[in-house]
Amino acid sequence: MKLFKLHHGIGIERKQRVYILEHEGWDEFVNDDNLAGKIRDVVHALKPVEGGREMILTSLEAPIQSQELWASGVTYKRSKVGRQEESKNAGGGDFYARAYEAERPELFFKSTKHRIVGHGEFVRIRKDSVWNVPEPELTLMITSSASIVGYTIGNDMSSRSIEGENPLYLPQAKTYDGCASLGPCIYVPEGEAPKDILIQMEVARKGAKVFEGSVSFAHMTRTPEKLVSFLYRECTFPHGSLLMTGTGIVPTSDFTLEIGDRIQITIEPIGTLENTVV
Numbered sequence: 001m002k003l004f005k006l007h008h009g010i011g012i013e014r015k016q017r018v019y020i021l022e023h024e025g026w027d028e029f030v031n032d033d034n035l036a037g038k039i040r041d042v043v044h045a046l047k048p049v050e051g052g053r054e055m056i057l058t059s060l061e062a063p064i065q066s067q068e069l070w071a072s073g074v075t076y077k078r079s080k081v082g083r084q085e086e087s088k089n090a091g092g093g094d095f096y097a098r099a100y101e102a103e104r105p106e107l108f109f110k111s112t113k114h115r116i117v118g119h120g121e122f123v124r125i126r127k128d129s130v131w132n133v134p135e136p137e138l139t140l141m142i143t144s145s146a147s148i149v150g151y152t153i154g155n156d157m158s159s160r161s162i163e164g165e166n167p168l169y170l171p172q173a174k175t176y177d178g179c180a181s182l183g184p185c186i187y188v189p190e191g192e193a194p195k196d197i198l199i200q201m202e203v204a205r206k207g208a209k210v211f212e213g214s215v216s217f218a219h220m221t222r223t224p225e226k227l228v229s230f231l232y233r234e235c236t237f238p239h240g241s242l243l244m245t246g247t248g249i250v251p252t253s254d255f256t257l258e259i260g261d262r263i264q265i266t267i268e269p270i271g272t273l274e275n276t277v278v
Helices: 026-030 035-044 052-058 077-090 093-101 160-165 167-174 224-231
Strands: 002-006 009-014 017-022 068-073 106-111 136-142 148-156 180-187 198-205 208-216 241-244 262-267 271-277
Touching: 002 026, 002 052, 009 035, 009 052, 017 035, 017 052, 035 148, 068 148, 106 167, 106 224, 136 198, 136 224, 136 262, 148 224, 148 241, 148 262, 148 271, 160 167, 180 271, 224 241
Parallel strands: 068 241
Antiparallel strands: 002 009, 002 180, 009 017, 068 106, 136 148, 136 241, 148 180, 198 208, 198 262, 262 271
């Protein structure tokens, strides 16, 4: 099942049928430990909407309202190596190796809704950064009681020249206007979530592919439950939260995003998140 946040309600896709809940509050609806059961109950009382897919596409928003978006670092070996390479001249390389191997994960605040865009909208690169990359990440939808109830696609835009200059500059490299995208929906499994999820990314420039990569979620060194347990240790989230789980796709140092680049991130069964760089 899939939930879509719309301008004036919530779209639901289940068994290739689309339902619309008009004027339904996002925060109250998704913050439910039995979200899958709630969706099944709701659609039984509704009629499918003809042309529902087109209605969703024309009023789609990023699937976040009052939730905070957090992110995880160095959860894949490729990420650890990339962060060590970018910070070696600043003397920070050892920090990332230790974070990769430690029990406590690297977790950091990414953004609220204000700086996040949805599918089809524009992500940004900082004007004071010369090396910028997208980071495709499976993102968890978590309730206020720390239950993982759904999944979406996240793009954790990163200014690698800034974070490589000094690890203490990480907040500036990660948080700025247009620094993240989420969407296109929240995938809510009716049974167990698939374990071996493939994350794929492609970047196109002037119609030509300039980067592509893929990684299996099974290669992540920590479990989603472990990340959530640390996030919720001393933080409360009245409306729930979203947590990016880290990236295993890291472009080499000769690649940087340019204005006009189109980024496509695909994670099935969620779908594809597409954004253009400005």
